[in-house]
Amino acid sequence: MPTPTSDHPIVSLRDLGVTLTGAAGAVEILRGIDLDLSAGETVSVVGPSGAGKTTLLMVIGGLERPTGGRVTVAGHDLGALDEDGLARFRGRHVGIVFQAFHLIPTMTAIENVAAPRELAGETDAFERATTELTEVGLGHRLGHYPGELSGGEQQRVAIARALVNRPGLLLADEPTGNLDAATGGQVMGHLLARSRASGATLILITHDARLAARCGRTVHVADGRIDASGGGDGPPGGSEGGSGGDGHDTVCSDDDAA
Secondary structure: OOOOOOOOOOOEEEEEEEEEEEEOOOEEEEEEEEEEOOOOOOOEOOOOOOOOOHHHHHHHOOOOOOOOEEEOOOOHHHHHHHHHHHHHHHHHHHHEEOOOOOOOOOOOHHHHHHHHHOOOOOOOOOHHHHHHHHHHOOOOOOOOOHOOOOOHHHHHHHHHHHHOOOOOEEEEEEOOOOOOOHHHHHHHHHHHHHHHHOOOOOOOOEEOOHHOOOOOEEEEEEOEEEEEOOOOOOOOOHHHOOOOOOOOOOOOOOOOOO
């Protein structure tokens, strides 16, 4: 696997565009996006509904193809990969946490977490799954089914599953959107702590300014573009001595991890 450096970021987007064509005509979802993310960064993506945030995340994860521009992730030009190549790329390099958990209801917590590792042909799937679940405080829930777990516990299982293959990139799309504020804060603490411990780059989509402010950097998206002005939809930046650079960086904290 290519090793991202300051000269070769883990995510590099150049003139990225996504246009959807339907009965009403062409609609630009993303346009002219240029963005570099370094290995180990924690980045929140904020902006109004319909701004293109989820599409941006899906393009970075190789789940949606752009209609223009270049996408390079972990040293791979995603535009040069076919569907099988993209699937292998995601299995090796990307972990995804969704708002709706997406756990398999007929599988226990440990089976859900082990599944991606088993699909990768690794023999230590259940050992690694046990480790990841223990790290998010669910070592006592290995044999429980999703229906026997609270919402916060289910999302922690999803975090463990996303990290079981030790990806370099962790994508989280509104991971606390279905949780109350207190539980969401705890889940966010686990997400930050585990991404930091594994060295993964975290990209978080959220409408919660408090959660966005816990990341080291905030990217504002509006009308399909990166809004250099900060837009006003995200958290205030720079006031606590963040990572610097664009005036909108904020401090990342995992103090709420349970």
